[in-house]
Amino acid sequence: xxxxxVADLSPGESGIISGFMDDALSxxxxxxxxxxxxxxxxxxxxxxxxxxxxxxxxxxxxxxxxEAITISIQ
Amino acid sequence: MRKIALVGNxxxxxxxxxxxxxxxxxxxxNFPGVTVDKKTGFTTLPNGEKVEIIDLPGTYSIYPNSxxxxxxxDILANKAHSLxxxxxxxxxxxxxxxxxxxxxxxxxxxxxxxxxxxxMMDIVEKTGLSIDAEKLSKELGVPVLxxxxxxxxxxxxxxxxxxxLQHNKRKPIFDAKAHAPEAIEAVKSSFDxxxxxxxxxxxxxxKINDSIADEDKAKLESIEGNFKFSKDELRRKETLERYAAxxxxxxxxxxxxxxxxxxxxxxxxxxxxxxxxxxYAIFISIxxxxxxxxxxxxxxxxxxxxxxxSEFSSWVSTTxxxxxxxxxxxxxxxxxxxxxxxxxxxIAILFAFISILEETGYMSRVVFLMDKIMRKVxxxxxxxxxxxxxxxxxxPAIMATRTIENWKERLITIFxxxxxxxxxxxxxxxxxxxxxxxxxxxxxxxxxxxxxxxGLYLLGFLMAIISAxxxxxxxxxxxxxxxxxxxxxxxxxxxxxxxxxxVEKSKTFVFEAGKIILAISIILWVLASYGPGDxxxxxxxxxxxxTTDQLSEEEIENKxxxxxxxxxxxxxxxxxxxxAIRPLGYDWKIGIALITSFAAREVFVSTMxxxxxxxxxxxxxxIKSRLRLEVNPETGKARYDLPTGMSLLVFYVFAMQCMSxxxxxxxxxxxxxxxxxxxxxxxxxxxxxxxxxxxxxS
Numbered sequence: 001x002x003x004x005x006v007a008d009l010s011p012g013e014s015g016i017i018s019g020f021m022d023d024a025l026s027x028x029x030x031x032x033x034x035x036x037x038x039x040x041x042x043x044x045x046x047x048x049x050x051x052x053x054x055x056x057x058x059x060x061x062x063x064x065x066x067e068a069i070t071i072s073i074q
Numbered sequence: 075m076r077k078i079a080l081v082g083n084x085x086x087x088x089x090x091x092x093x094x095x096x097x098x099x100x101x102x103x104n105f106p107g108v109t110v111d112k113k114t115g116f117t118t119l120p121n122g123e124k125v126e127i128i129d130l131p132g133t134y135s136i137y138p139n140s141x142x143x144x145x146x147x148d149i150l151a152n153k154a155h156s157l158x159x160x161x162x163x164x165x166x167x168x169x170x171x172x173x174x175x176x177x178x179x180x181x182x183x184x185x186x187x188x189x190x191x192x193x194m195m196d197i198v199e200k201t202g203l204s205i206d207a208e209k210l211s212k213e214l215g216v217p218v219l220x221x222x223x224x225x226x227x228x229x230x231x232x233x234x235x236x237x238x239l240q241h242n243k244r245k246p247i248f249d250a251k252a253h254a255p256e257a258i259e260a261v262k263s264s265f266d267x268x269x270x271x272x273x274x275x276x277x278x279x280x281k282i283n284d285s286i287a288d289e290d291k292a293k294l295e296s297i298e299g300n301f302k303f304s305k306d307e308l309r310r311k312e313t314l315e316r317y318a319a320x321x322x323x324x325x326x327x328x329x330x331x332x333x334x335x336x337x338x339x340x341x342x343x344x345x346x347x348x349x350x351x352x353x354y355a356i357f358i359s360i361x362x363x364x365x366x367x368x369x370x371x372x373x374x375x376x377x378x379x380x381x382x383x384s385e386f387s388s389w390v391s392t393t394x395x396x397x398x399x400x401x402x403x404x405x406x407x408x409x410x411x412x413x414x415x416x417x418x419x420x421i422a423i424l425f426a427f428i429s430i431l432e433e434t435g436y437m438s439r440v441v442f443l444m445d446k447i448m449r450k451v452x453x454x455x456x457x458x459x460x461x462x463x464x465x466x467x468x469x470p471a472i473m474a475t476r477t478i479e480n481w482k483e484r485l486i487t488i489f490x491x492x493x494x495x496x497x498x499x500x501x502x503x504x505x506x507x508x509x510x511x512x513x514x515x516x517x518x519x520x521x522x523x524x525x526x527x528x529g530l531y532l533l534g535f536l537m538a539i540i541s542a543x544x545x546x547x548x549x550x551x552x553x554x555x556x557x558x559x560x561x562x563x564x565x566x567x568x569x570x571x572x573x574x575x576x577v578e579k580s581k582t583f584v585f586e587a588g589k590i591i592l593a594i595s596i597i598l599w600v601l602a603s604y605g606p607g608d609x610x611x612x613x614x615x616x617x618x619x620x621t622t623d624q625l626s627e628e629e630i631e632n633k634x635x636x637x638x639x640x641x642x643x644x645x646x647x648x649x650x651x652x653x654a655i656r657p658l659g660y661d662w663k664i665g666i667a668l669i670t671s672f673a674a675r676e677v678f679v680s681t682m683x684x685x686x687x688x689x690x691x692x693x694x695x696x697i698k699s700r701l702r703l704e705v706n707p708e709t710g711k712a713r714y715d716l717p718t719g720m721s722l723l724v725f726y727v728f729a730m731q732c733m734s735x736x737x738x739x740x741x742x743x744x745x746x747x748x749x750x751x752x753x754x755x756x757x758x759x760x761x762x763x764x765x766x767x768x769x770x771x772s
Binding site for chain 1: 134169173176310341344348350354445558559
């Protein structure tokens with residue numbers, strides 16, 4: 001089975017961050033509190049489907065879909 | 075005097091704290107060598123000591139993402155820097171504790187006395203967390219103070235702590251030396267540095283940091299290579315280690331109690347503000363409200379200011395003895411100052427709205443809503459902020475593009491932002507609209523003049539979007555674009571912050587732009603009052619020679635005045651460009667205003683005031699009534715009729731007429747290529763569109 005990522009979640013669903021697919025972007029995501037082992041919740045998408053709003057480390061973060069794809073979850 | 079720096083994440087309440095500490099006792103300047111807004115102020119501690127407070131740009135990490143964020147490391151790490159502080163107050167949003175602490179742990183390792191201010195403790199308690207400040211202080215080895223920056227609670231304790239703050243050596247939270255011992259030793263021995271983390275950061279940042287001299291960069295580069303310092307890998311390890319440490323610190327001092335977690339208001343509001351239909355409807359309504367209120371609220375004080383200055387000017391010219399100095403005062407300086415002061419109501423109202431949108435957290439939702447649309451034309455959701463602030467002034471707006479990490483997106487945003495109608499165009503719009511559009515209501519509620527105004531703003535916006543789309547096709551890049559952005563919780567605006575922004579921006583305008591406007595008014599007065607030959611002194615004789623009709627004394631006097639203006643230096647300049655602007659429906663008087671407008675658009679109104687008061691014997695008229703009375707000698711009808719008025723309006727919407735904007739674009743793009751392209755393309759578009767509009771309407 002393929003590894004799931006944040007973009008696969010449906011609104012309201014959560015997952016646990018397991019790793020990153022993009023090295024350069026992961027540095028920024030780590031600093032913004034997206035840490036392996038942390039729960040991440042897909043809150044809602046913007047009206048046009050992109051970007052999306054997720055909750056992580058106790059606050060809301062907006063990510064584009066192509067950024068959300070790089071965060072793999074369990 | 076001791077210097078205290080404020081550091082924190084964006085949205086952590088840093089500016090509220092700064093405003094509370096310094097009140098109106100603050101000034102805005104630039105950090106040395108870079109054009110990043112530097113806010114400093116003074117505060118007096120309980121023991122009577124006066125200290126300087128420096129507000130550093132908000133950042134999530136000491137690793138900079140932009141030029142602004144870079145300042146934080148530059149100032150804190152460099153002991154020789156003129157702004158290097160004696161102590162740092164790190165303010166964190168305690169309701170978003172973990173992520174906020176990351177920056178704190180980085181500052182902690184720099185070896186400067188630090189105070190940790192836990193802001194928004196009231197929200198923390200509501201979300202079911204509790205933080206034991208005392209215990210945390212013991213763990214971290216620095217003073218930890220709970221506070222409420224919005225209301226100023228905890229401020230006295232902070233001041234007291236600053237006055238008694240001592241420097242004790244701390245053990246670093248991230249042990250940089252354990253990860254790259256040789257590289258750090260090498261940096262410490264070749265530079266005058268004793269802190270491990272500063273040495274480590276210098277290797278990390280040397281490629282992106284312009285403040286490091288080239289020879290030092292080369293040294294750092296070779297150290298990086300020699301000791302196989304793998305930057306990204308170390309940075310990843312560092313972040314993970316810091317978060318692990320944070321988890322240990324808060325273990326025991328922070329209690330999570332999820333049973334009382336309330337339904338967050340933010341979630342509910344987001345359902346509305348980012349709704350498919352309501353989200354956009356609300357956004358457009360807010361923009362509409364802004365324009366309607368500027369028109370409805372600002373015109374009253376503006377008319378009043380206009381009246382006061384014209385009355386004052388006529389009082390001066392009738393009371394003081396007739397001399398050159400009196401004329402300079404009454405026709406040059408006073409209308410010139412009036413042309414500056416008249417802007418204050420609009421600028422204050424505009425910045426009040428922008429500051430409310432930022433304070434409430436709504437601005438990031440606008441970015442969220444618009445990102446996908448903006449990306450279609452080569453922009454970024456974050457371009458919305460510069461585009462909206464461009465409505466106030468292109469200069470801060472272009473500086474605000476620094477938050478856009480992708481160079482191509484940033485360049486396009488910089489290029490198209492001046493198409494947004496800035497507040498300097500507003501007086502030109504309001505005066506011309508008042509002359510050519512009837513003050514009527516359609517459908518009972520919509521003021522026709524207000525609608526016309528909004529139409530002009532939309533026209534500028536559309537041109538910005540179209541140009542962006544064209545540039546997207548032309549420019550090529552491989553650099554990636556990101557939108558990893560915090561969506562802060564909604565908050566009620568703090569009115570003191572809104573008020574301070576209004577005062578500050580108006581002050582900056584009056585003193586910065588005002589200088590140019592006043593200087594140009596005086597130059598213009600000289601150019602309009604003097605001319606070559608004896609045409610000025612013997613104007614009366616020339617007029618009498620030319621005319622054979624019997625004229626009344628008043629008619630002769632009017633003819634003499636306009637003869638003088640026509641043969642002044644300004645008149646000669648205006649006449650020289652008349653052939654080029656005649657197809658647009660302008661005469662040489664408007665030509666003079668166009669020339670001066672290239673320094674700054676806002677000069678249009680004061681230029682008109684100067685030109686028409688010189689050529690007019692009726693001293694008491696306001697600017698508006700003078701323009702209304704101006705007659706086109708060829709048609710015998712009003713000079714400012716619909717075709718000419720519309721053509722002028724369209725010209726001002728598109729033309730690049732602001733030297734300060736060109737200077738900022740030069741600074742931000744590091745070259746003359748882009749500002750020159752802007753000048754040529756924008757003015758070309760303006761000329762062609764004005765030509766089209768004039769010919770369609772007449």
